[in-house]
Structures are given as C-alpha cells and as structure tokens.
Ligand code: IPM
C-alpha cells in the first residue's frame with residue numbers, strides 16, 4: 001500500500017471536440033498524479049452519439065454502474081448533426097441527462113471567472129468584467145428537463161403539439177439552495193435566486209421555499225430574488241453585482257452560456273455536478289465543460305481545451321481536497337494565456353493561434369515551471 005490518495009476516475013470523452021479536449025485534460029490528470037501523489041485508477045467509456053453508433057444506445061447501463069462506482073466522472077461533450085433526427089430516447093444528450101439523474105447529482109456549479117489576460121477577448125468592455133468572479137448554481141435533476149407530462153401529440157384539428165412541464169417541489173429546491181448558501185458562506189455571502197415567479201407557479205414556489213429556508217437557516221447570507229429575463233440583462237449590464245446565482249435547470253442552462261461570454265469564450269467555462277456530500281467530499285461527482293461538442297470544428301484540432309482542463313482543477317478541489325493543486329492548474333492556464341497562448345476562439349483577427357495540442361502543451365509547460 002502506498003500512502004497516496006487514490007481516485008477512481010471514469011473518463012467519458014463523448015463526441016465532437018470531446019475526445020480532442022479530453023486528451024489534453026488527461027495530461028493534466030497525469031501531472032496531478034505525479035505531483036500530488038494521487039493514484040488515479042482510470043477507466044474509459046463510450047457515450048453519446050459514439051455509443052449510439054457502437055451499442056445502439058447513448059449510454060449503457062454498465063457505464064452508469066461504472067460511474068456509480070467511480071469517485072469522479074470526467075465528461076467531455078455529446079451530440080452532433082449526425083444524431084439530430086433520432087428519437088429523444090436515443091439522443092446523445094440522454095447520456096449526460098441520465099448520468100446527472102441516476103447518480104443523484106442535483107447541483108451543477110458553473111464558475112464564471114474572468115482571467116485578466118483575456119480581458120480583451122470578451123465582447124464586453126474591460127471595466128465591466130475586470131476581476132469578475134461569480135458562480136451559477138444550476139439545479140439539474142428537475143424542472144423543464146424532466147417534468148411530466150411531456151411528449152408530442154396530434155391534436156383533433158391535425159396539428160402537432162409538443163409539450164413539457166416545469167415542476168419544482170420543496171425538497172428539490174431546498175437541497176440546491178443549501179448548496180448555494182453554503183458556497184456563499186465561503187465567498188461574499190450573497191445569493192441571488194432566479195426564476196419567473198411573476199408568471200409561473202413553479203417559479204413562485206421556488207421563491208417562497210428559498211425565502212423560508214433562508215429565514216430558517218441562512219439569515220447570515222444576503223438573499224435577493226430576480227426574474228430570469230432581468231438576470232440575463234443584468235449579467236451583461238453589471239455582472240459584478242452577483243456572487244452566487246441559484247436557479248432552475250433551463251434558466252441555468254441559458255444563463256451560463258450567456259455568462260461564459262463575459263470570460264471571453266464558451267471554451268473557458270468548467271463545471272462540477274455534485275450531490276450530497278459525505279464529510280465535505282463529493283463522491284461520485286461529475287466534471288464537464290459547459291460547452292457542447294462543437295461539430296463545426298470537431299476533428300480539426302483547433303478546439304480550446306481550457307474548459308476541460310479547468311474541470312480537472314474543479315475535480316482536484318472538490319473530489320480530492322487538493323486546493324493547492326487546483327489553484328496551480330488555474331494559475332498555469334492564466335500564465336499560458338498571459339504569454340499569449342490563444343486558440344482560435346480566443347484570438348483576435350490576425351493573431352497567431354495554437355492548436356488544441358499546443359494549448360494543452362502550453363498549460364503543461366506552465367505546470368512544470370510552477371513546480372520547478
Ligand atoms: C449543458 C448542455 C446540456 C444541457 C445538454 C448537452 C443536454 O447544454 O450541460 O449545459 O442542456 O444541460
């Protein structure tokens with residue numbers, strides 16, 4: 001027995017740019033293994049469209065079981081035009097939705113951090129975003145994504161009608177709100193809860209439940225409420241007013257894509273999906289970039305691996321309590337960027353760009369420099 005920390009890691013690269021960016025992230029995993037003396041026991045699985053092609057299903061039950069037995073799942077991205085016409089039950093996206101649901105991972109943490117070297121890569125003026133650091137806590141096991149009834153039906157007049165249901169019950173709201181309040185206690189003690197309580201019952205219940213929970217257990221944290229449309233506007237107008245945003249599944253999905261552009265690129269945002277903690281340790285937990293499979297650039301070797309690499313940093317922090325190493329990975333990304341490393345998504349017209357592999361190498365070089 002070595003005295004090393006160990007982590008059972010399931011790697012699911014998925015489709016599109018997933019495998020390309022994952023390859024770079026795995027170099028960082030290897031670095032952490034050596035530097036922090038962690039024994040990673042790595043298994044790989046096929047998910048998404050690739051699994052549809054190989055097994056006829058977006059995710060095998062055996063892969064869900066493997067994820068349950070793992071301490072952490074590192075996920076790439078799934079989907080693409082090839083599988084868009086399939087029935088919903090066969091869509092690549094089912095892979096990530098089932099993993100979240102069946103592993104009871106209800107809170108998706110999406111940090112939005114502006115790195116100074118990228119201040120000019122954002123479409124928003126520097127003074128609006130400088131030093132921005134907020135976290136979106138997105139509920140991801142309920143809401144519009146999973147509510148019943150749902151379906152497609154033919155109406156008496158022959159029209160086709162698609163329908164979905166947004167539902168949120170007390171316990172679902174409380175457990176994700178607790179994650180947000182706990183997180184806020186370790187930051188600037190501010191939570192903004194986002195819904196559409198002015199037009200939806202689910203939004204109204206969301207607001208009432210969070211208000212009561214706040215009074216009962218978290219009155220040391222400042223709680224504000226905001227309608228989702230206003231939040232979208234405020235994120236662009238004055239994003240630094242936010243610290244922790246907590247919201248439901250669909251608004252969290254939309255607002256996090258919007259917020260990613262404050263950082264310069266969708267290719268920069270990592271995420272962690274967690275459930276209930278055991279003594280402060282989340283297991284299993286799932287780590288994935290918020291970007292999709294980007295079929296338009298897949299296979300070209302030009303995708304930005306940073307979001308996947310930064311997801312590894314979140315894994316080191318939340319699944320292994322390796323705060324120092326997590327910060328080193330983040331610092332290595334910032335250093336590489338400050339030396340001018342840019343993938344195409346980050347570059348201005350005419351600026352030299354790096355391939356996915358070169359960007360991964362640039363981050364690794366910084367990691368090695370940090371420990372030498
Ligand atoms: C995300 C993605 C997923 C979602 C898709 C791939 C199902 O967009 O993680 O934000 O909508 O949750």
Ligand code: MN
Nearest residue numbers: 253254257290
């Ligand atoms: Mn999304």
